[in-house]
Amino acid sequence: EIVLTQSPGTLSLSPGERATLSCRASQSVSNSYLAWYQQKPGQAPGLLIYAASSRATGIPDRFSGSGSGTDFTLTISRLESEDFAVYYCQQYGTSPFTFGPGTKVDIK
């Protein structure tokens, strides 16, 4: 199975700053079938990005995804208070679907 590694484990930033989250796969992700999800405490995950760079419906344009092959990035251009959460990457190009361990973005 494809193992996803996310870095850093925790990112401490202030509102208004730029956040750059990394997701690396143990082998190439087929067709860049990589998604990003946001999860806040006590809530279910929610889809942000699919196919590496396509924003889901209703997701603000401060969220952007990039990458291909084994290296992917989620960028939040200017952090707002509601963006402090845990972010997971997930590949859906090869069965079984796998998730990364998550990056927590917290307030500095």
Place this chain on the structure above:
Amino acid sequence: EVHLLESGGGLAQPGGSLRLSCAASGFTFRTYAISWVRQAPGKGLEWVAAISSSGTSTYYADSVRGRFTISRDNSKNTLFLQMNSLRAEDTAVYYCAKQSSSWYFDSYFDYWGQGALVTVSS
């Protein structure tokens, strides 16, 4: 608006059984694949099982294959997860997650339920 509501969680003994349900609304249930994804307390996400839109194809993680069974009733817009031979390591919040196409492969999770807590303990 898409809505997924899990039920059936609770406490089970090791070796016991539990059946989860997921009631769906707000979309044409019979045309989308659906998965179960779980999250152990304080841990990350783990895909558990998936079922195609028609229900004819099912897929399982190695950790649950042979113990869990996913099924669906398209006439009632409901997804199920029958969990047998439960272990302590099955303790988690179980989410049902709608997939973006009728087929398990190459489709992401575009909507999630709020989850049902399953605790396996004696």
